[in-house]
Amino acid sequence: MDISRVIKPWKLNSQRDLVFVNAIIVDPAEGKLIQNATVRTSEGKVIQIVADGSTTITDDLPEENVINLTGKYLSPGLIDCHVHITVVPGEADLRSYKDMTEQISLLRQPYVLKSMLDRGFTSIRDCGGASLAIKEAVEEGVIPGPRLFIAGHALSQTGGHGDLRGSHDIKLCCGGSISGISRIVDSPAECYKYAREELRQGADFIKIMGGGGIASPTDRIEHVQFSDEEIRAIVTVARNAGTYVTSHSYTPRAIQQAIKLGVRGIEHGNLIDLETAKMMAEMDVFLTPTLITHVMSKQMNFLSADSAAKNKEVLERGLQAIKMAVDAGVTVCFGTDLLGPMHFAQSKEFSVRNSVLTPSQILCSATVNAARLLMQEHRLGQIREGFVADLLILKGNPLEDITILDQVEEHVLAVIKDGRVVASRWEKVKLDI
Numbered sequence: 063m064d065i066s067r068v069i070k071p072w073k074l075n076s077q078r079d080l081v082f083v084n085a086i087i088v089d090p091a092e093g094k095l096i097q098n099a100t101v102r103t104s105e106g107k108v109i110q111i112v113a114d115g116s117t118t119i120t121d122d123l124p125e126e127n128v129i130n131l132t133g134k135y136l137s138p139g140l141i142d143c144h145v146h147i148t149v150v151p152g153e154a155d156l157r158s159y160k161d162m163t164e165q166i167s168l169l170r171q172p173y174v175l176k177s178m179l180d181r182g183f184t185s186i187r188d189c190g191g192a193s194l195a196i197k198e199a200v201e202e203g204v205i206p207g208p209r210l211f212i213a214g215h216a217l218s219q220t221g222g223h224g225d226l227r228g229s230h231d232i233k234l235c236c237g238g239s240i241s242g243i244s245r246i247v248d249s250p251a252e253c254y255k256y257a258r259e260e261l262r263q264g265a266d267f268i269k270i271m272g273g274g275g276i277a278s279p280t281d282r283i284e285h286v287q288f289s290d291e292e293i294r295a296i297v298t299v300a301r302n303a304g305t306y307v308t309s310h311s312y313t314p315r316a317i318q319q320a321i322k323l324g325v326r327g328i329e330h331g332n333l334i335d336l337e338t339a340k341m342m343a344e345m346d347v348f349l350t351p352t353l354i355t356h357v358m359s360k361q362m363n364f365l366s367a368d369s370a371a372k373n374k375e376v377l378e379r380g381l382q383a384i385k386m387a388v389d390a391g392v393t394v395c396f397g398t399d400l401l402g403p404m405h406f407a408q409s410k411e412f413s414v415r416n417s418v419l420t421p422s423q424i425l426c427s428a429t430v431n432a433a434r435l436l437m438q439e440h441r442l443g444q445i446r447e448g449f450v451a452d453l454l455i456l457k458g459n460p461l462e463d464i465t466i467l468d469q470v471e472e473h474v475l476a477v478i479k480d481g482r483v484v485a486s487r488w489e490k491v492k493l494d495i
């Protein structure tokens with residue numbers, strides 16, 4: 063008897079070897095295709111890629127493990143660098159989420175995770191809210207979902223983007239208290255302490271609210287949040303632990319403050335100017351725009367009237383911003399930031415970006431660039447020998463038309479994570495989970 067399987071009966075079976083023959087490999091790093099390739103996966107890794115199509119290495123395997131991909135494309139799994147899995151579907155507008163308990167959220171998170179996996183996202187970066195418990199549940203196989211990289215709670219100042227209290231709420235909150243997906247901290251001392259707390263509780267990186275936001279009731283977009291001393295404290299804690307800080311910042315002023323103090327990533331960045339974009343490129347700072355959340359918030363009337371007015375401004379500027387950043391040489395990543403009932407629109411970010419960027423630039427943002435942001439470029443984001451076997455079987459060529467990734471039912475034929483088939487819309491590919 064395997065006692066580990068008795069203790070953890072949900073433990074996943076070890077991966078069967080898979081061989082994909084006659085594959086057209088999509089290489090986002092080079093922006094090209096590799097024709098007529100054979101790809102073998104074993105124990106969750108890509109172990110062999112033969113490009114000339116002449117080698118047969120399938121003799122030892124049952125027929126169903128050898129998948130003939132003639133005419134189909136094999137792409138690296140997608141990475142969404144800005145999600146909030148704890149703000150689950152179930153309510154129509156943001157206001158209703160104030161009353162949602164952690165238990166309700168937690169019970170619904172498996173739905174959110176499974177849907178992301180079905181859309182082809184094999185890794186996600188949660189920028190505030192997700193717990194170590196849910197990350198471990200996915201890792202152990204209790205529930206299916208993308209690989210998680212989490213911020214724990216985002217850090218916000220009093221009255222900042224993470225402070226959910228309205229202006230008429232006179233209850234004071236104490237240092238470190240939790241407010242939705244955030245934690246309220248003021249002073250360098252609290253910044254040191256709670257950045258360390260988040261890391262202790264399993265955060266992979268630290269997220270700060272470095273400027274005003276759309277959904278927050280008492281700040282303005284143009285506000286700069288946190289002092290230099292506070293940000294410096296948080297950056298020191300992250301660096302000492304071998305990780306990094308990313309900042310919610312829309313304006314040049316907030317972005318410049320953050321990156322001069324050592325922040326490595328900027329979230330949203332919709333109001334960026336050329337000077338700031340060039341500075342980011344020079345300092346190798348990542349930008350993760352999240353345009354679809356602005357589009358959907360408007361379409362679904364998700365925000366209060368005040369927030370909707372802020373949303374309108376940043377939506378209009380967001381597309382220009384992303385183009386300006388890419389042209390300036392900034393490493394841009396794929397993000398969505400969808401909340402509540404809007405998660406379903408995750409893949410629409412591909413179509414939104416398609417109006418200003420090339421398919422290759424967009425695919426890079428969701429694979430190689432994202433892997434580098436996650437500090438996982440040695441194992442994620444590409445189909446290479448020794449890399450994790452996170453793969454998509456696609457009907458069309460994403461380097462020609464990136465919007466196929468937004469037509470999931472039609473084009474995403476199968477999703478493989480860690481060498482296991484976790485979603486299949488094609489009878490030739492048998493599910494493992």
Ligand SMILES: [Zn+2]
Nearest residue numbers: 144146189399
């Ligand atoms: Zn966010």
